Amino acid sequence: MLVRLIIGLAMTAVAFGLAARRVLTLYRIGRLGQPVEPGRTRDVVPRAKAVLIEVFGQRKLLKWTGAGAAHFAVFWGFVILGATIVEGYGALFQRNFHIPLIGTDTWLGFLEDLFIVAVLCGLAAFAAIRLRQSPSREGRSSRFSGSHLGAAWLVLFMIFNVMWTLLLYRGAQINTGYFPYKHGAFASEIAAKILHPLGHTANDVLETVGILGSLGVVLAFLVLVVNSKHLHIFLAPFNIAFSRRPRALGALLPIYSEGKEVDFEDPGEDDKIGRGAIEDFTWKGLLDFATCTECGRCQSQCPAWNTEKPLSPKLLIMSLRDHALAKAPYLLADSDEARAALPEAVRAEGERPLVGPIGEGGVIDPDVLWSCVTCGACVEQCPVDIEHVDHIVDMRRYQVMIESEFPHEAQGMLRNLERKGDPWGRGNKARLEWTQGLPFEVRVFGEGGEETLPADVEYLFWVGCAGSLDDNAKKTSRSVAELLHEAGVEFMILGSGETCTGDAARRLGQELLFQELAKQNVETLNEVGARKIVVTCAHCFNTLSNEYPQFGGNYEVVHHTELLAKLVAEGELRPVNDLDVAVTYHDPCYLGRHNRVFSPPREILGAIPGVRLTEMPRNKERSFCCGAGGARMWMEETIGTRINETRTDEALGTEPDLVTAACPYCIVMLTDGVNTRKQEGKAPEDVRVTDVSEVLLRSIRKNPEPPTPE
Amino acid sequence: MFPPMPLADPVLVLADQADDDDVTTPTQATRELLMLARRIGTPVLVRFPVEQAADALIGIAERTHLRAILITADGHGEMISAHVSVRLESPIITDVTDLSIDHGCLITVQESAHGTDHITSEVHSAPAVITMCPRPRRRALVLAEADVVVAGGRGVGSAEGFSLLARLANELGGCLGCTHTAGELGWAPRHACISLPGAQIKPRLYVAGGVSGSLRHRAAVRRARTVVAIDSDPNAPILREADFGIVGDLHQVLPAVLDELAQRISPNSPDSVEA
Numbered sequence: 012m013l014v015r016l017i018i019g020l021a022m023t024a025v026a027f028g029l030a031a032r033r034v035l036t037l038y039r040i041g042r043l044g045q046p047v048e049p050g051r052t053r054d055v056v057p058r059a060k061a062v063l064i065e066v067f068g069q070r071k072l073l074k075w076t077g078a079g080a081a082h083f084a085v086f087w088g089f090v091i092l093g094a095t096i097v098e099g100y101g102a103l104f105q106r107n108f109h110i111p112l113i114g115t116d117t118w119l120g121f122l123e124d125l126f127i128v129a130v131l132c133g134l135a136a137f138a139a140i141r142l143r144q145s146p147s148r149e150g151r152s153s154r155f156s157g158s159h160l161g162a163a164w165l166v167l168f169m170i171f172n173v174m175w176t177l178l179l180y181r182g183a184q185i186n187t188g189y190f191p192y193k194h195g196a197f198a199s200e201i202a203a204k205i206l207h208p209l210g211h212t213a214n215d216v217l218e219t220v221g222i223l224g225s226l227g228v229v230l231a232f233l234v235l236v237v238n239s240k241h242l243h244i245f246l247a248p249f250n251i252a253f254s255r256r257p258r259a260l261g262a263l264l265p266i267y268s269e270g271k272e273v274d275f276e277d278p279g280e281d282d283k284i285g286r287g288a289i290e291d292f293t294w295k296g297l298l299d300f301a302t303c304t305e306c307g308r309c310q311s312q313c314p315a316w317n318t319e320k321p322l323s324p325k326l327l328i329m330s331l332r333d334h335a336l337a338k339a340p341y342l343l344a345d346s347d348e349a350r351a352a353l354p355e356a357v358r359a360e361g362e363r364p365l366v367g368p369i370g371e372g373g374v375i376d377p378d379v380l381w382s383c384v385t386c387g388a389c390v391e392q393c394p395v396d397i398e399h400v401d402h403i404v405d406m407r408r409y410q411v412m413i414e415s416e417f418p419h420e421a422q423g424m425l426r427n428l429e430r431k432g433d434p435w436g437r438g439n440k441a442r443l444e445w446t447q448g449l450p451f452e453v454r455v456f457g458e459g460g461e462e463t464l465p466a467d468v469e470y471l472f473w474v475g476c477a478g479s480l481d482d483n484a485k486k487t488s489r490s491v492a493e494l495l496h497e498a499g500v501e502f503m504i505l506g507s508g509e510t511c512t513g514d515a516a517r518r519l520g521q522e523l524l525f526q527e528l529a530k531q532n533v534e535t536l537n538e539v540g541a542r543k544i545v546v547t548c549a550h551c552f553n554t555l556s557n558e559y560p561q562f563g564g565n566y567e568v569v570h571h572t573e574l575l576a577k578l579v580a581e582g583e584l585r586p587v588n589d590l591d592v593a594v595t596y597h598d599p600c601y602l603g604r605h606n607r608v609f610s611p612p613r614e615i616l617g618a619i620p621g622v623r624l625t626e627m628p629r630n631k632e633r634s635f636c637c638g639a640g641g642a643r644m645w646m647e648e649t650i651g652t653r654i655n656e657t658r659t660d661e662a663l664g665t666e667p668d669l670v671t672a673a674c675p676y677c678i679v680m681l682t683d684g685v686n687t688r689k690q691e692g693k694a695p696e697d698v699r700v701t702d703v704s705e706v707l708l709r710s711i712r713k714n715p716e717p718p719t720p721e
Numbered sequence: 722m723f724p725p726m727p728l729a730d731p732v733l734v735l736a737d738q739a740d741d742d743d744v745t746t747p748t749q750a751t752r753e754l755l756m757l758a759r760r761i762g763t764p765v766l767v768r769f770p771v772e773q774a775a776d777a778l779i780g781i782a783e784r785t786h787l788r789a790i791l792i793t794a795d796g797h798g799e800m801i802s803a804h805v806s807v808r809l810e811s812p813i814i815t816d817v818t819d820l821s822i823d824h825g826c827l828i829t830v831q832e833s834a835h836g837t838d839h840i841t842s843e844v845h846s847a848p849a850v851i852t853m854c855p856r857p858r859r860r861a862l863v864l865a866e867a868d869v870v871v872a873g874g875r876g877v878g879s880a881e882g883f884s885l886l887a888r889l890a891n892e893l894g895g896c897l898g899c900t901h902t903a904g905e906l907g908w909a910p911r912h913a914c915i916s917l918p919g920a921q922i923k924p925r926l927y928v929a930g931g932v933s934g935s936l937r938h939r940a941a942v943r944r945a946r947t948v949v950a951i952d953s954d955p956n957a958p959i960l961r962e963a964d965f966g967i968v969g970d971l972h973q974v975l976p977a978v979l980d981e982l983a984q985r986i987s988p989n990s991p992d993s994v995e996a
Contacts, residue, residue, distance in 0.1 A: 280763075415756045420918035427917075427940065434915060436939035479934045482958070647918050649911075687905050 026230035044294035046270030070400030081136035087129035109191035120192030167302030179220025254396035260631035262557035285408030293602035300332035319651030322382035324389035385641030407520030430511035439507035463540035477675035484675035518644035533564035549601035549674035576611035586710035589621035599674035637680035659684025730762030787848035795850035796945025876931025934959025
């Protein structure tokens with residue numbers, strides 16, 4: 012007994028020593044990061060609730076049923092089987108130890124054994140998933156492609172070892188008579204039956220060996236965890252607690268430096284603009300990197316990765332983590348001498364640019380950085396709430412505003428925004444052209460000499476640049492205007508008073524330009540006294556509703572699909588014409604994932620007689636981007652296959668007559684895709700891409716005209 | 722572009738004289754200077770008429786401890802910089818392509834022999850007067866620089882149709898371009914796409930054949946001086962944009978244009994042929 016106690020305590024001391032040293036290093040690395048923006052530590056109650064739901068409820072994990080259930084079993088196994096560790100340590104001191112009060116209850120014995128079995132089942136499921144989706148079989152399309160496979164198998168093996176050693180000593184304990192539970196521990200009883208024929212002495216030995224083995228495996232696992240990607244066991248609850256709530260989508264944060272928002276009218280001398288080096292990330296950023304478990308759910312959804320581009324959100328986070336760890340000694344060295352004394356490799360790591368061609372030592376290749384469409388599919392999936400999009404945009408901000416290094420073709424869009432206020436450089440006089448040919452007069456603010464919106468105007472219709480200038484989007488603007496007119500909703504437009512909301516500039520990383528545009532628009536909107544705004548562009552919608560509050564612009568912003576769905580539901584609009592068309596609907600990222608507007612467009616389509624809606628395989632939360640977000644609309648797509656064509660093929664797979672969407676960017680991209688496929692003979696000639704509102708209008712018009720040929 | 726702020730190592734950037742009347746947005750050249758200035762200190766953009774620039778810069782330099790004065794290396798710039806450097810008795814480095822700071826010391830890079838040789842200098846006194854010609858952009862953008870551009874779109878109908886346009890471009894000594902769609906269809910090389918994003922052109926003459934004129938195409942040809950458009954659809958937006966619009970089939974119009982050009986370039990009159 013004494014020997015077993017001494018060995019047990021010695022093992023514990025060694026393991027805790029090793030783990031503590033590592034934890035201290037990790038803590039010091041975390042402290043290298045900048046302070047976080049103020050909101051992160053506020054709202055304790057919703058944050059605690061989030062931890063309960065995401066950690067203990069495993070909400071996001073369970074979105075993938077099989078893998079989620081397996082993880083649920085293993086996670087709860089770890090929680091419940093904490094009791095067996097207490098029992099194991101107790102048995103070192105006192106052979107017939109049991110947990111006080113509840114330690115001999117049947118239910119606890121049963122629960123422990125139930126979870127031993129559940130964890131074993133979970134492990135089998137994990138192993139099956141890893142074998143079936145192995146990168147050696149599936150290559151790039153495997154979500155584990157690029158992950159540390161050896162470490163993952165080692166972790167599974169270690170958990171397996173914890174389980175069988177548990178069963179070994181519990182079975183032996185039953186045979187030697189020191190087991191705390193008379194009933195309930197069904198799996199341990201089976202183990203006991205198998206071990207019984209070995210005799211009493213053997214079971215005596217096995218009990219001791221089993222307890223020491225079990226504790227030894229747990230301790231070794233502890234050391235492994237703090238040294239591997241499995242760190243998420245300890246970090247995920249913190250990462251979720253400090254994450255952006257409800258999710259890191261929708262608005263982008265303004266630029267923060269040292270926890271304070273950078274004021275571009277009077278920037279501080281030492282203000283850090285974006286992230287130019289690993290130590291520019293906040294501690295929450297570093298926590299994100301350390302928490303990544305390399306599960307690859309993000310990678311499986313990423314439109315860039317799925318079209319053979321070098322960006323995978325998982326690999327990006329892993330690269331940043333590995334770089335942070337490798338550069339840490341360089342950053343932690345407290346003097347130039349100490350730095351000079353570091354090994355060559357560490358000094359070289361310290362010199363690596365954060366963003367630069369891989370061949371020139373860069374951590375993140377520019378091709379990786381600029382492939383992102385900011386669609387948020389990664390953030391949506393990440394079970395530990397890593398904020399990929401924020402990190403990417405922060406790195407872009409440094410590249411654009413400090414280094415002036417970005418795809419040069421985007422320069423045209425920026426120049427047009429600066430000089431003309433729209434991405435195409437048409438100028439604000441062109442903003443009224445779309446109203447021509449409407450059977451009624453569109454009321455333009457200021458034309459009647461008014462200084463604020465008249466009381467009878469319910470909505471300000473924010474038409475947007477595309478809605479005013481792009482030929483397809485102009486049709487959408489006209490449809491929406493006609494429908495609102497039909498429903499008797501009074502609305503007004505700003506006409507030449509509108510400017511781009513700045514979404515593309517912000518997502519490219521040109522925050523200064525975005526803020527100029529935003530402040531200008533907020534000033535205009537506040538001056539005219541806008542309260543309720545309706546928009547057709549998903550990007551304007553996101554910016555107006557989520558980002559303008561950062562500049563003092565608080566409005567009730569609705570997307571046209573929301574408003575039209577409401578009007579249809581209230582009977583103000585009655586779709587009557589039977590259209591007899593097969594339709595599919597593409598969720599725009601900035602309407603769906605970023606703003607959770609999933610059902611209104613579907614409600615509209617569902618209300619139209621003769622519309623047969625077929626969903627694409629990837630829809631709603633898992634919708635696949637059209638390829639235009641994140642200012643990608645303004646960059647050339649030269650790597651891999653086209654995102655828009657990939658999505659178009661998915662849409663065409665539903666054999667539609669109409670491919671519908673609810674964002675002008677998506678419509679441009681899908682129209683391009685459909686045209687290309689038509690030319691290749693892979694799409695029927697009569698397939699059309701159109702906004703949901705146009706379909707509704709066709710069903711409402713008194714005398715439906717045949718669709719005008721394009 | 723940069724609002725007033727407490728200045729550490731101020732670097733004056735003289736706004737490019739080519740700045741158009743639009744004083745709120747600096748030109749590309751000025752912005753590049755500002756970006757380089759940012760690397761070595763705090764950029765301060767100043768704007769003066771050519772005649773007063775030298776005196777004004779000297780005035781500022783005498784009152785303020787400047788790290789450097791950056792001036793675009795063009796005709797006026799050379800003159801102003803020479804003036805300033807002599808009057809301030811400060812070093813002058815001309816035709817600099819790159820700037821950096823190393824341990825507090827200003828480093829300049831000049832290029833010679835078409836960029837094959839680099840001269841790196843350390844500058845130990847301030848203010849340094851520097852004339853800048855930032856590194857020339859990659860020359861792949863010939864299309865963007867061409868004086869004459871002939872482009873085709875979906876209306877051309879085929880890759881073969883593009884040969885007509887290519888002949889016209891050749892006759893006019895210009896570049897061949899295409900719309901985004903035609904590029905996607907493989908009728909013309911991708912790098913020939915005139916679109917936003919894509920090549921932005923500013924030719925003196927732009928001939929568009931079978932181009933309907935999508936928004937992104939019109940955005941990319943906004944700076945073309947004279948636009949001639951041939952399209953069979955009278956409602957094509959490009960025709961509203963064009964200085965000369967021809968409604969017709971380009972397969973008939975273009976051969977006629979080519980014939981006419983051939984006649985005018987080499988008329989049959991014998992006295993124009995050199996013996």
